[in-house]
Amino acid sequence: MTPVPYRVADRRQESADTVTLTLAPAAHALPPFRPGQFAMLYAFGVGEAPLSVSGISGNLLHHTVRAVGKVSEALCRAEPGNWIGVRGPYGTAWPTPPAGDDVLVVAGGIGLAPLRPVIVESLARSGRLSVLVGYREPGEQLFPAELPLWRRRAQVLVTVDRPTPGWQGPVGLVTALLDTADCRTDRCTAFLCGPEPMMRATVGELLRRGVPAERIVLSLERNMHCGTGWCGHCQLGPLLLCRDGPVVDWARAGEPLSVSER
Amino acid sequence: MNAPAPLAEIDESGLAALFDALVRRGRTVVGPTVKDDAIVLAELGSAAELPHGWGVETEPGGYRLRPRTDRAAFAHSAGPQSWKTFLHPPRARLWQADRASDGTVTVREDDAPAPRYAFLGVRPCDLRAIAVQDRVLTAGAYRDPVYGRRRDGVFLIVVECTEPGGVCFCTSMGTGPGLPEGSAFDLALTETAGPGGLSYLIRAGSPEGSELLAELPARPTDGVRARAAVAGAAGRMGREVDASDLRALMAGTMTAERWNQVADRCLTCGNCTMVCPTCFCTTTEETTDLTGDHAERWRRWDSCFDLDFSHLHGVGPVRSSARSRYRQWLTHKLGTWYDQFGSSGCVGCGRCIAWCPVGIDITEEVTALRAESGAAGAR
Ligand SMILES: Cc1cc2nc3c(=O)[nH]c(=O)nc-3n(C[C@H](O)[C@H](O)[C@H](O)COP(=O)(O)OP(=O)(O)OC[C@H]3O[C@@H](n4cnc5c(N)ncnc54)[C@H](O)[C@@H]3O)c2cc1C
Ligand code: SF4
Ligand code: SF4
Ligand code: FES
Numbered sequence: 288m289t290p291v292p293y294r295v296a297d298r299r300q301e302s303a304d305t306v307t308l309t310l311a312p313a314a315h316a317l318p319p320f321r322p323g324q325f326a327m328l329y330a331f332g333v334g335e336a337p338l339s340v341s342g343i344s345g346n347l348l349h350h351t352v353r354a355v356g357k358v359s360e361a362l363c364r365a366e367p368g369n370w371i372g373v374r375g376p377y378g379t380a381w382p383t384p385p386a387g388d389d390v391l392v393v394a395g396g397i398g399l400a401p402l403r404p405v406i407v408e409s410l411a412r413s414g415r416l417s418v419l420v421g422y423r424e425p426g427e428q429l430f431p432a433e434l435p436l437w438r439r440r441a442q443v444l445v446t447v448d449r450p451t452p453g454w455q456g457p458v459g460l461v462t463a464l465l466d467t468a469d470c471r472t473d474r475c476t477a478f479l480c481g482p483e484p485m486m487r488a489t490v491g492e493l494l495r496r497g498v499p500a501e502r503i504v505l506s507l508e509r510n511m512h513c514g515t516g517w518c519g520h521c522q523l524g525p526l527l528l529c530r531d532g533p534v535v536d537w538a539r540a541g542e543p544l545s546v547s548e549r
Numbered sequence: 550m551n552a553p554a555p556l557a558e559i560d561e562s563g564l565a566a567l568f569d570a571l572v573r574r575g576r577t578v579v580g581p582t583v584k585d586d587a588i589v590l591a592e593l594g595s596a597a598e599l600p601h602g603w604g605v606e607t608e609p610g611g612y613r614l615r616p617r618t619d620r621a622a623f624a625h626s627a628g629p630q631s632w633k634t635f636l637h638p639p640r641a642r643l644w645q646a647d648r649a650s651d652g653t654v655t656v657r658e659d660d661a662p663a664p665r666y667a668f669l670g671v672r673p674c675d676l677r678a679i680a681v682q683d684r685v686l687t688a689g690a691y692r693d694p695v696y697g698r699r700r701d702g703v704f705l706i707v708v709e710c711t712e713p714g715g716v717c718f719c720t721s722m723g724t725g726p727g728l729p730e731g732s733a734f735d736l737a738l739t740e741t742a743g744p745g746g747l748s749y750l751i752r753a754g755s756p757e758g759s760e761l762l763a764e765l766p767a768r769p770t771d772g773v774r775a776r777a778a779v780a781g782a783a784g785r786m787g788r789e790v791d792a793s794d795l796r797a798l799m800a801g802t803m804t805a806e807r808w809n810q811v812a813d814r815c816l817t818c819g820n821c822t823m824v825c826p827t828c829f830c831t832t833t834e835e836t837t838d839l840t841g842d843h844a845e846r847w848r849r850w851d852s853c854f855d856l857d858f859s860h861l862h863g864v865g866p867v868r869s870s871a872r873s874r875y876r877q878w879l880t881h882k883l884g885t886w887y888d889q890f891g892s893s894g895c896v897g898c899g900r901c902i903a904w905c906p907v908g909i910d911i912t913e914e915v916t917a918l919r920a921e922s923g924a925a926g927a928r
Contacts, residue, residue: 332844334835355862370654515691519830525888546803548873
């Protein structure tokens with residue numbers, strides 16, 4: 288279970304602390320990833336971190352990494368041509384929404400990264416697509432290069448906790464955007480990723496509006512050291528999140544996530 | 550009707566012959582031996598190193614050796630180690646990586662072959678613990694290569710239990726003291742001490758076991774004395790617990806008051822997880838040499854009682870209170886283990902009770918949680 292050599296093919300700065308890396312296999316590619324799944328990325332001499340795929344094109348992998356500590360900082364410093372070790376694909380994938388369903392994406396900060404492939408795939412579907420994103424500050428906004436393309440086809444609403452001068456969009460919690468979301472709550476699949484309090488609040492609002500628990504899917508985070516079900520760190524009640532997650536619907540995640548410190 | 554299969558027994562010299570036969574086959578024999586005031590598991594040079602004449606006394610927070618009046622080698626209950634020390638080592642190197650001057654990194658898995666172990670003196674509870682770890686580490690989508698290499702081809706010699714300890718409750722968990730129906734093993738022994746010396750009822754559970762048994766100086770026996778010794782052990786368990794429907798019981802305890810009481814005593818030292826034969830959690834470490842071009846990835850045992858265990862960036866420890874960490878340990882072991890791996894994670898060996906510095910007793914906690922949930926249900 289050793290990392291497979293990949294090379295950084297492209298590096299794009301998304302915001303002050305976040306970078307999207309495009310990784311190309313140095314020799315042999317790993318088995319194909321599906322949106323929602325994650326890889327263990329290995330920065331030589333520093334360590335590994337679990338990172339969802341933020342895009343897949345052929346055998347190229349895209350990962351959008353926020354620098355928060357040793358490993359993520361090392362990954363964010365990687366330059367084109369640099370060596371990165373990759374293990375995976377691990378975990379569960381985002382489900383395909385039923386034909387004709389609307390798609391609602393609700394993200395908090397870096398939580399938009401694993402949801403990017405959902406957005407890209409939904410752009411090509413028929414039903415409606417609404418994307419709601421909450422950031423702490425306007426400067427944290429991700430994927431600026433792609434936003435205009437998304438906006439041509441989908442509703443994209445962005446809110447921030449702390450506006451900076453010049454910010455003209457909404458201020459406050461992402462849940463406040465739900466009222467204006469362009470989706471039919473009786474025919475919608477909701478995809479969520481972000482801090483747990485934000486996801487809990489959003490789920491509460493969606494359930495209240497009649498979205499069934501099975502149609503609310505979340506990507507969850509726990510400490511992870513192996514990705515393969517051996518290290519025990521990713522426990523969430525009955526779920527081993529590297530195996531039974533990270534993508535879990537609320538019907539399964541609701542009970543364990545309703546217990547504090549679970 | 551088939552005639553009952555003839556039973557065989559060997560004496561102490563037969564045990565020595567068994568040991569020598571294992572060594573002749575290139576096996577590294579691991580078994581119990583006395584060291585530092587405890588019966589530990591170690592690589593043995595001969596059958597003479599077995600803890601002949603030693604028993605143990607155990608109680609919550611306590612373990613001591615006690616001389617016996619006979620020469621029995623296996624009349625002792627679980628010590629501070631379990632076979633996981635050998636199958637799932639406390640520290641293991643996963644890989645080494647070297648960076649060349651052009652930045653290319655070569656990763657080499659540590660795949661040196663493991664010793665060909667023979668485990669001599671596996672208790673039925675510990676045999677079940679090995680089966681539990683097998684399921685966790687080898688039966689999922691990914692097979693742990695470190696465990697797998699060591700586990701493959703281990704020769705298992707079970708010794709049924711005739712002298713349970715003060716903290717044992719295998720009878721409640723259905724794992725002992727005799728070998729349960731359907732167990733996988735190579736040889737099984739039952740030791741009895743009599744005026745004529747030690748004798749061992751012996752039977753084979755695998756082709757390799759039968760082959761070895763055929764080489765030993767065995768004689769026929771009716772096995773009555775051995776059977777009686779095991780049956781007697783079942784009635785002398787130090788502890789007992791109602792293990793019915795533990796999964797449902799645990800699922801209903803999330804807000805129990807009892808967790809606060811146990812948290813008042815628990816030091817979150819993690820001893821219970823280190824000595825437990827089924828606890829499998831590990832963390833990883835990255836080391837580099839002075840050149841910075843040679844890196845190694847190691848893994849070592851970790852404990853869900855450690856604050857860093859559930860660390861998340863931006864959140865800190867998900868489980869910061871002692872209450873939540875003890876609850877995680879117990880509800881996983883007895884409850885969500887079923888969801889994740891299809892069985893209980895507890896085999897009733899009692900180690901966590903004896904090596905808890907403050908004497909927290911898993912059977913007492915289960916009983917209290919059951920009483921609390923019963924009282925809540927009746928309300
Ligand atoms: C399934 C999954 C998908 C993720 N996807 C993304 C993504 O797309 N983009 C992104 O920016 N981040 C993602 N994360 C979070 C990312 O893995 C953490 O930010 C990263 O592990 C932090 O490591 P570090 O060494 O940089 O940070 P540090 O803060 O230095 O880490 C400190 C300690 O915390 C531990 N730690 C913190 N978080 C984790 C974790 N989740 N798993 C294991 N150990 C941890 C480290 O082992 C280390 O010991 C994801 C996490 C998970 C579980
Ligand atoms: S929880 Fe305690 S009694 Fe049960 S198997 Fe682990 S150490 Fe033994
Ligand atoms: S239960 Fe006992 S052994 Fe386990 S962490 Fe608490 S004090 Fe330590
Ligand atoms: S990340 Fe190791 S068990 Fe899930």
